C-alpha cells in the first residue's frame with residue numbers, strides 16, 4: 001500500500017512538472033505525439049508504479065506511460081489516437097467517458113475509485129484515479145490528464161481483513177460479532193412487524209472428548225461437516241453462526257405473530273436440526289462418528305418484553321441458558337427459555353392427541369349462526385365447529401382448528417364438518433322456512449390444498465343429496481399464500497358444480513384486490529374487528545365504508561361480521577350494508593334457535 005501511494009504521488013509531482021515544463025505544448029503540437037523517451041521527466045513517468053495518460057477533448061489518448069503500455073499489452077503507437085471504447089469492455093468505457101466528461105465540463109480535478117475491465121470476462125481491477133483538466137496559456141482546457149494506481153490487491157486484503165473480523169475462518173459462517181449485529185437488526189425488524197423470531201443455541205454433545213481423542217485437525221473437519229449439515233436446514237431469513245468451539249447459533253426470523261404458531265414453528269426447526277445432525281453418522285477418514293447436540297431456544301418477543309439491557313446479548317444469554325438446561329436434561333434435546341412456550345408446546349401436543357380421540361368418539365358438533373338481510377330476515381347461516389369436551393369442557397375453535405391444521409388432522413375434521421353441514425343442508429331442502437337458505441362452511445388452508453379436496457366436497461354433496469347451489473365455502477387469504485394457481489383451479493372446478501365462495505375475515509390479511517379480481521368469489525366478509533369499533537373509531541368506519549363500496553363496484557355481496565348491537569346494525573345499514581352476522585341476530589347454536597332468534601329481530 002505504501003509503495004502504491006508513493007508512486008502515485010511521485011506521478012502527480014512529475015505531471016505537474018510536465019505540464020509546466022512545456023511538454024504540454026509538445027503534445028498538442030503533434031497529431032500523433034511520440035512517447036517522451038528522453039528527458040528526466042519521461043523517465044520518471046515510465047518508472048513510477050502509476051498509470052499516467054493524457055487524452056484530448058475528443059477523449060482520444062495522446063500520451064501513455066510505460067505502465068499503461070504494459071497493462072494493455074500494446075505498444076504506445078497502437079494506443080495513441082484510440083478511445084476507451086477501443087480498449088476496454090463496454091461498461092468500463094462508458095464509465096470512463098462519463099467521469100472524463102465531468103472533469104472537462106466542470107474544469108476541476110477529481111479523485112475517484114474506478115473499476116476497470118479490459119475485456120468482458122476478464123477480472124475487474126480497482127484503481128484510485130486522479131483526473132484533472134490541462135489548460136493552455138489562455139486558461140482554456142485542451143486536454144485531460146489522469147493518474148491511476150492499481151489498488152486491487154489492497155482492496156482484496158481489506159476485504160479479507162474485514163471478512164476475518166466477522167466470519168469464522170474454519171466454517172466460513174458469521175462469527176459472534178456479525179451474529180450480534182444481525183440480531184440487533186432482527187430486533188429492529190421485529191419492532192416494526194411484530195413477527196416473532198427465535199435464537200437457537202446449538203452445542204454438540206461430548207465434543208471435547210471427541211476432539212481430544214481424534215486430534216484437533218480431525219475435530220476441525222468434524223466441525224466443518226456439522227456446519228454444512230446445519231446449513232442445510234436454513235430458510236431464506238435464517239442466519240447460522242459459529243461462536244467458537246462446538247457452539248453454533250441459528251437466528252430464525254419471521255416465524256409468525258401467533259405465540260403458539262411460533263412455538264410450534266421453532267420446535268419444527270429445532271427437530272429438523274437434530275435430525276440432520278444425528279440420523280446419519282459423520283464419516284472422517286473412513287470412520288463413522290455419531291454426533292448429537294443440545295439446543296436451547298429463546299424467543300425475541302420474550303426478551304423484548306423484559307426491561308433494559310442490550311436485547312441481542314440478552315437473547316443470546318437466554319438461549320445459552322436454555323441450552324445448558326437441555327444438556328442437564330440428558331443431551332440431544334431441545335429446551336425453551338420461556339416457560340410459557342414450553343407450556344404452549346405441551347398444550348398443543350395434548351390437543352393433537354385429544355383431537356384424535358375426539359374424532360373417533362364423535363365429540364365434535366356444528367353450531368349454526370344466522371346471516372340476515374337488511375330487514376333482519378335470515379338468508380343463510382354459517383356452520384361453526386364446536387368441541388364440548390366431556391372432561392376438559394368446551395375447547396375454543398381458534399385453538400383446536402390451529403392444532404388440527406398443524407398436525408394434519410384438519411383433513412379428517414374438515415371432512416366431518418363438510419359431511420355434517422351437507423347433511424343439514426339436505427334436510428333444509430325438505431323443510432319450509434329453510435329451503436331458500438344458504439349454508440357457509442369454513443375451509444382451512446391445509447384442507448383445500450389436499451389433492452382430494454374437490455372429490456371430498458363432491459362426495460359429501462352426493463352422499464347427502466344437498467343442493468350445491470346452497471353451499472358456500474369460506475376461505476381466508478392465508479389459503480392462497482402457498483399455491484395460488486392450485487387453489488384457484490379447485491375453486492373453479494367447484495364453481496362449475498354450483499358452489500359459491502366467500503372471502504372470510506377481509507381486512508385482516510393482505511386484503512389483496514388481486515384475489516378478488518382473479519378468483520370466483522361471490523362474497524366478502526368484513527372482519528369483526530372493524531365492526532366492533534365502528535362507532536368509536538373513525539378509521540374503522542372509513543374501512544367499513546371502503547369495503548362496502550369495493551364490494552359494490554366488484555359485484556360482490558358484503559357480509560358484516562360481529563354485529564353485536566342495534567347501533568352497529570343501524571350504522572352498517574346507513575353505510576349501505578345489506579348482509580349481517582353477529583350476536584345481535586343470534587349466537588352460533590342449534591338450527592331451531594337460529595330461526596327463533598331471527599324472528600325476534602324482524
Ligand code: C2E
Pocket residue numbers: 369383384385396397398401414417442443444474504505528561562563564581582583584588
Ligand atoms: P370465522 O369464520 O370468522 O367465524 C366467525 C367467528 O366470529 C365465530 O367464532 C363466531 O362465533 C364469532 N362471532 C360471530 N358473531 C360474533 C359477534 O357478534 N361478536 C363476536 N365477538 N364474535 C362473533 P368461533 O366460532 O370461535 O370460530 C373462530 C374461527 O374458527 C372461525 O372464524 C373460523 O375461522 C374457525 N372455524 C370455526 N369452525 C371451523 C371449521 O369448521 N373449519 C375451519 N377450517 N375453521 C373453523
Ligand code: MG
Pocket residue numbers: 382442474504
Ligand atoms: Mg367464517
Ligand code: MG
Pocket residue numbers: 504505525527528561
Ligand atoms: Mg370471519
